[in-house]
Amino acid sequence: MIERFDPLKGERLRILDEAGEPRSDLDPGLPDTELRTLYERMARTRAADAKALKLQRQGRLGTYPPSRGHEACQVGLASAMGRDDWFFPYFRDLGMYITLGYPLADYYHLWMGNEAGLRTPDGLNIYPIAIPVGSQIPQAVGAGLAARYRKLPIAVVTTFGDGATSEGDFHEGLNFAGVFRTPNVFFCLNNQFAISVPRTRQTASATIAQKAVAYGFPGVQVDGNDVLAVFAASREALANARIGGGPTLIEAYTYRMGDHTTSDDAARYRSKEEVQEWERKDPLLRFRHYLGKKGLWDEAYEKSVQDEATAFVEDAVAEAEARPVATLEDIFAYTYAVTPPDLAAQLADLKAFAGEGRR
Ligand SMILES: Cc1ncc(C[n+]2csc(CCOP(=O)(O)OP(=O)(O)O)c2C)c(N)n1
Numbered sequence: 548m549i550e551r552f553d554p555l556k557g558e559r560l561r562i563l564d565e566a567g568e569p570r571s572d573l574d575p576g577l578p579d580t581e582l583r584t585l586y587e588r589m590a591r592t593r594a595a596d597a598k599a600l601k602l603q604r605q606g607r608l609g610t611y612p613p614s615r616g617h618e619a620c621q622v623g624l625a626s627a628m629g630r631d632d633w634f635f636p637y638f639r640d641l642g643m644y645i646t647l648g649y650p651l652a653d654y655y656h657l658w659m660g661n662e663a664g665l666r667t668p669d670g671l672n673i674y675p676i677a678i679p680v681g682s683q684i685p686q687a688v689g690a691g692l693a694a695r696y697r698k699l700p701i702a703v704v705t706t707f708g709d710g711a712t713s714e715g716d717f718h719e720g721l722n723f724a725g726v727f728r729t730p731n732v733f734f735c736l737n738n739q740f741a742i743s744v745p746r747t748r749q750t751a752s753a754t755i756a757q758k759a760v761a762y763g764f765p766g767v768q769v770d771g772n773d774v775l776a777v778f779a780a781s782r783e784a785l786a787n788a789r790i791g792g793g794p795t796l797i798e799a800y801t802y803r804m805g806d807h808t809t810s811d812d813a814a815r816y817r818s819k820e821e822v823q824e825w826e827r828k829d830p831l832l833r834f835r836h837y838l839g840k841k842g843l844w845d846e847a848y849e850k851s852v853q854d855e856a857t858a859f860v861e862d863a864v865a866e867a868e869a870r871p872v873a874t875l876e877d878i879f880a881y882t883y884a885v886t887p888p889d890l891a892a893q894l895a896d897l898k899a900f901a902g903e904g905r906r
């Protein structure tokens with residue numbers, strides 16, 4: 548299916564239009580229960596994201612990068628992954644974590660400032676979150692190469708934004724992946740902005756997907772607000788990677804509905820009209836229309852989904868807040884076996900500063 552959409556011709560894979568009407572020749576044919584699961588995962592993600600923003604405003608959680616608008620990308624991709632595949636995340640991936648089964652309490656704990664929340668439980672193949680933009684890409688390629696050497700039939704997924712495609716790590720990673728045909732799926736969430744830098748200032752390429760052509764492997768642009776399109780493209784790219792078919796670049800064309808982080812004010816650099824236009828393309832709304840046409844959605848179902856999502860989120864908040872908060876020592880504890888004198892001095896300064904009640 549991927550090769551039917553040529554990014555150099557401006558073609559974009561879309562299965563559901565904004566009214567939720569499917570293109571029947573491309574519909575991945577998921578059973579009803581799985582369709583509802585996709586919706587429930589997106590609803591959970593939206594509820595968990597909204598809660599994180601409230602917690603931040605109440606001083607109960609630190610700086611947070613909101614995921615609203617990205618639900619179809621995150622849930623569509625993660626739902627197509629297998630238990631043995633690996634995932635190298637970036638910092639705006641809430642729905643990936645929820646879908647892959649990472650405890651939400653851990654995810655909140657991390658953004659509450661305790662790195663213990665970043666310790667992936669046994670059985671989940673998730674690398675720690677990369678905050679330096681693009682640094683996860685060569686790491687994912689390295690893991691892909693290791694899988695090839697070990698003849699493991701797995702795929703290695705990495706996510707990143709449009710901004711990451713200007714980093715050297717992106718070019719080096721994709722070049723290496725093309726040459727060594729590593730089993731990678733490179734998933735770019737093109738949400739039109741890197742903080743305040745618009746996509747048009749990020750690259751002169753007409754699409755991000757077409758960059759794959761230069762590295763010698765397939766690239767496809769998908770409608771990132773269409774969970775079925777994301778799922779179908781991801782499933783195909785993952786299956787291809789697992790059988791030795793090499794890497795794929797997927798560009799999910801979407802929009803960051805919220806601010807870059809809770810420290811940002813996006814109203815400073817984009818218009819209300821633009822945001823409103825994207826509200827109409829809301830990935831949850833579109834999928835709800837689709838489910839409704841299939842007789843899989845009504846008000847009673849919606850209420851049960853929202854109630855379940857609220858309970859899921861509130862349980863996670865209670866669990867995260869019952870855990871110990873990070874100490875000042877924690878900031879220095881995990882890099883060196885023996886703390887060097889300059890860091891010891893910084894810790895002493897910090898303690899004195901905190902002791903003065905000026906935190
Ligand atoms: C190497 C590096 N440079 C700069 C930053 C500061 N920074 C954090 S997020 C960001 C923009 C990222 O934009 P994009 O890749 O499009 O992802 P998005 O935030 O839109 O999801 C920047 C410049 C950083 N974290 N790492």
Ligand SMILES: [Mg+2]
Nearest residue numbers: 708709740741
């Ligand atoms: Mg971006």
